[in-house]
Amino acid sequence: MSDLPDDTTVHATQHALGELAANRADDTALDTLASSEVLLPAPEGVEDTDPQAVTLPVLEQDDGAQLVPVFTTPDRMHQALPQIHRYHRVPLGALAQGWPSDELSLAIDAGAPEEVTLTGGGVRTLLTRPGR
Numbered sequence: 001m002s003d004l005p006d007d008t009t010v011h012a013t014q015h016a017l018g019e020l021a022a023n024r025a026d027d028t029a030l031d032t033l034a035s036s037e038v039l040l041p042a043p044e045g046v047e048d049t050d051p052q053a054v055t056l057p058v059l060e061q062d063d064g065a066q067l068v069p070v071f072t073t074p075d076r077m078h079q080a081l082p083q084i085h086r087y088h089r090v091p092l093g094a095l096a097q098g099w100p101s102d103e104l105s106l107a108i109d110a111g112a113p114e115e116v117t118l119t120g121g122g123v124r125t126l127l128t129r130p131g132r
Helices: 007-022 027-034 074-080 092-097 120-127
Strands: 037-042 066-070 086-091 104-108 116-118
Touching (some): 092 120, 116 120
Antiparallel strands (some): 104 116
């Protein structure tokens, strides 16, 4: 596990999620989100061989759609995925820049009131902000 983001950063990220849930075109909220760090669940029993590389946890929905969940706090991660206790703290903008497929969606704070889910194309176009 890595250090947690500070409360001010978490609040700003969660506020940006709330704004985006209401208006996906909010550039200020997108900039805040793209520059924030999120917690990427790490499966138990998987050895981290390269500290610079992370394995994306892919969940399959009932309809066959695949998504990667990320969270703003350990509490939100534990509410959605109680079996997961390990995570990596990663910059969301960097994660978006290396997004592997348009078929893979990103769910930010799944199950929370501010949950935002982006398609693979949305991850790249909305979160890969100029200057990042």
